[in-house]
Amino acid sequence: MAKEKLSPGMQQYLDIKANYPDAFLLFRMGDFYELFYEDAVKAAQILEISLTSRNKNAENPIPMAGVPYHSAQQYIDSLIEAGYKVAVAEQMEDPKQAVGVVKREVVQVITPGTVVDSSKPASENNFLVALDVLERTYGLAYMDLVTGEFRVTSLTSFAQACGEIKNLRARELVLGYDLEEEEEQVLSKQMNLLLSPQAEILDDVHLLDSDLSHLEHQVAGKLLAYVHRTQLRQLQHLKKVQSYQIRDFLKMDYATKSSLDLTENARTGKKHGSLYWLMDETKTAMGTRLLRSWIQQPLIDLEQIKQRQDIVELFLANFFERNDLAESLKGVYDLERLASRVSFGKTNPKDLLQLARTLGNVPQIRGILESLDQPALASLISELDPISELADLIDGAISPDAPLLITEGNIIKTGFNQTLDKYRLILREGTSWIAELEAKERENSAISNLKIDYNKKDGYYFHVTNSQLAHVPSHFFRKATLKNSERFGTEELAKIEGEILEARERSANLEYEIFMDIRSEVANYIQRLQNLAQALARVDVLQAFALVAEKEHLVRPTFTKKSLILIEKGRHPVVEKVLGAQSYIPNSISLAEDSHIQLITGPNMSGKSTYMRQLAMIVILAQMGSYVPAEAVQIPIFDAIFTRIGAADDLVSGQSTFMVEMMEANRALAEASSNSLILFDELGRGTATYDGMALAQAIIEYIHHHIGAKTLFATHYHELTDLEETLPQLENVHVATLEKDGQVTFLHKIESGPADKSYGIHVAKIAGLPEDLLVRADKILTELENREQTLSKEKTVEGQQLSLFEEKSNPVLEDLAALDLNNMTPLEAMTALADLKKKL
Structure with missing residues (x-):
């Protein structure tokens, strides 16, 4: 549409929209936020609202859609959830007093990474992430606009940056540089991030x-x-x-955290079935967020770990005090979010009352901790600042029955402000003044039905019907004439009206001013409130650790500087919680200083993966400062955990299971140290048997020779068990089975030595495959095994065998060859033969 044909209002819309081309512009017009042009068409589809048009009779009507201003938040939430930005343009002046078009300005742009008023659970952070690059090093910063958390780090590769963005569960990425096409494909298409360019710096x-x-x-x-x-x-x-640096915490990439179900169940995407679900006995939103952070970033500093352990031990030993503490924490509101609402200018009376109640609980929480009289709590106690002067201010000023809206009055307590009290007295007694005047004039005038009424146009007035007009006193003056009656005023009524209306208007304005002054005063305490929030969150998480330790029968782990793992009757806490303690089979895990790799064989479905995850869970819990599921635990401090557990294609990026498997294996081999923990489950199964077996053996040998990390390697390649003879730091373990009358029972128990055979057909039977199919499979298996035994005896070319592995020397044969039979007595020969038989 040509510019000159636009109304001033639509021209104003287009001028504002030009500054926000990537956002839906909500344009306030009276009681509605309106959208126009393409915004209206798209919003109508997304929000399922009516699409109409402006200037319907024009040659080119302007598409238009609108939402009521009082319910706009739900529509904004829907647009943000769909991955869009929303710019909110408000009327900046009273339309009644405006000269020409009403002045409008954008007051906020809401994006997926900056949303603060949403239906998102308060227990979750919403991180906005920024990425920049300089000389092949990536800078990554992130912020939670609700809690104010703000952190930055340097990363060595784009892949590492993507992993950290995934860990932060970001939805929006602020880009400080021009992406390469391949990077944009990864970030926008594969990771589904909203990309927001930003060139300028705010210093x-x-x-x-x-x-x-x-x-x-x-x-x-x-x-x-x-x-x-x-x-x-x-x-x-x-x-x-x-x-911060990634190396400051126990290093785990996104794939590791996902495969271990740390904060959500990888299969369902829900909290249930995750370590977070098991450990969340927190009482506050702040504590829940901190727990999530501690799970994502376990410690590597022994002193910090011990500080947490000491407090958990203290809480465990003091049951009644811990219960009182939990009850006190239930009355604690989300101070971090309250502080952000103050900062955003969105605080209402309810927020301040919640703040005061929270501050009122702090002395009680502090008193409980002080009663335990332990040095381990001294630092925490000192951070529990009750900010009593702020609590007193709010308690003295805000009415407990105050409404949510700050423009309706009845917010401030009587007695807090003398002028406000005077206005309230006038309003309260004005009703009786009106009643007394009405009674007096009715009696003096002899008009039996004389009464005082009120409306906005005429104010207070005496209502006199036409039949009584002859009795109207001379000091009455006419205000309005109706068909069957007339309205009169008096000087006394006008004086009362003036006082009442002034008190009503000024009291509402004064209450608003007082509330805004209190809100400004609260803003001066934001940093102290945030510090208090962090202390309360730590108390909350540590009491949760103690409660979980008590409920789930956890023990305090000990840490050693030696490279050994001793876990007595360890358990996977989440699996045990889901199955029930009666159904779960514990397993001990032992890796001596000179034993770095456990090669685990045994049937599928027998518990190999659970055994491996169990170790990872115990390490993570221990380095979080929590107690762990076992009867006794002694482990070193690990610097990283690398996993390859479970199979999953990455179809979006076009990567097969095997490619994902090899990439995750490569990440471990490239980044692991001798202080790392590696968990590989069935590595190499995504390709041909000999290919997979060759890769698996080569990976094991590489870890053994070049890394020396503690490693659990589960495999169904039984041939790999021979590696125990050539790799001194490798030991075989297997999952025990009970076989009787052709029926196999998986005992879910790890024992020393290699498994004697596989049980794939038995697993197929459990899955319910047809009986005749299973019989046929068993027959084929027997034929294959017989053929393999025949082939293994046949030499191919000199010095080679069909077996993947080199022929091992036999110590018995070596001893036999070394015997000097010509110079041995019959007794010596018999003794040597007996020794050889014993060795066999």
């Missing part, structure tokens, strides 16, 4: 640490600039950026 000296590297400063500054560009306000609750 905030209060939030950006001077110790940051140039790259970290750059990416953190771009993230800050993007946040301020979208939020369009000062955000007092943002914390000073903290630099």
Whole structure:
């Protein structure tokens, strides 16, 4: 449509929209937010709202859709959930007083990474991530706009950056550089991230640490600039950026965390069935978020781990105090979110009342901890700042029955402000003044039905019917004439009306001003509130650790500087919780200093994967500072866990199971150290048998010769068990089975030595395959085994065998060949023969 034909309002819309081309523009017009043009067409489809048009009779009507302003949040949530941005343009002046078109401005841009008012559970963080690159090093910064958390790190590769973005479960990525086509494919298509370019840097000296590297400063500054560009306000609750390194915590990539079901069940995507689900006995939203963070980032610093363990032990030993603590924490609201609402200018009276109740619980929580009188709690107690002056201010000012809206009055307590009390007295007594005046004039005028009424147009007035007009006193003056009656006023009524209306208007305005002053005062305490929130969250998580330890019969692990693992009757806590303690079979795990690799053989479905995951769970829990599921545990501090457990294609990126398997194996081989833990399950099964077997053996040998990491390697290649003879740091274990009358029972028990055979056909039987099919499979298996035995005896070319593995020397044959029979007595010969038989 030509520019000159547009109304001033539509021209204003287009001018604002030009600044936000990548966002839906919600344009406030009266009681609705309107969308126009392409925005209206797309929003109508996504939100399932009516699509109409502006200027319907014009040659080119403008598509239009709208949502009521009072219920706009649910529509904004839907657009954000679908991965879009929303710019909200508000009316910046009263339309009644506006000259010409009403002034409008965008007051906030809401994006998937910056949403603060949503239906998202308070227990989850919503991280906005920024990525930049400098000389092949990647800078990554992330922020939770609700809690104010702000962190930055440097990463060595794009793959590592993608892994960290996945770990943070980000939905939006702020980009500080121009992506290569392949990178854009990964981030946008495979990882489904909303990409938001940001070139400018906001150099905030209060939030950006001077110790940051140039790259970290750059990416953190771009993230800050993007946040301020979208939020369009000062955000007092943002914390000073903290630099961290992946190596500061137990290193686990996204695939490892997913395969171990740490924060969600990989199969269902739900919390149930994850370690997070098992451990979440927290009482506060802050504690739940911190628990999730601790699970994602277990410690590698022994002193920090022991500090947590000491407090858990203390809570376990003091049952009644721990129960009181849990009850007190139930009254604690989400201080981090309350602080952010203050910063965003969205605090309502209910928020302040929740804040006061939380602060009121702090002395009780602190008192419980002080009663335990233990040095381990001293640091934590000192951080429990009750901020009593703020609690007193809110308790003294805000009415417990205050409404949510801050413009309706009845927010401030009587007695807090003298002027407000005076207005309230007038409003309260004005009703009786009106009643007294009405009675007096009725009696003096002898008009029996004389009464005082009120409407917005005429104010207070005496209502007199036409039949009584002759009795109207001379001091009455006419205000309005109706068909059957007239309305009159008096000087006394006008005076009362003036006082009442002034009190009503000014009291509402004064209450609003008082509330805004209190909100400003609360803003001065944001940093102290955030520090208190962190302390309360730590108390909450540690009491949860103690409760879980008690309920699930966990023990305190000990750490050793030696490279050994001693776990007595260990358990996989989540599997045990799901199955029930009566059904779960514990397993001990032992790897001595000179034994680094356990080769695990045994049938499928017998528990090899659970055994491996059990070790990972125990390590993660131990390094979180939690107790662990076993009767006794002694382990070293691990620097990383690498896993390849379970099969999964990555169809989006076109990678087969085998390719994913090899990539994850390569990551472990490239990054693991002698202090790492490696868990490989059935590696090599995605290709031909000999290919897979060759790769599996080569990987085992590489770990043995070049890495020396503690490794559990589950395999169905029985031929690999021969490696125990050539690799001194490898030992065979197997899953025990009970076979009787052709029926096989999996005992789920790990024992020393290799498995004697596979039980694939028995698993197929359990799965319910047809009986005749199983009989045929058993016959084919027998034929194959007989053929293999025949082939293994036949030499091919000199010095080679059909077996994948080189022929091993036999010590008995070597001893026999060394015997000097010509110089032995018959007794010596018989003794030597007996020794050889014993060796066999």
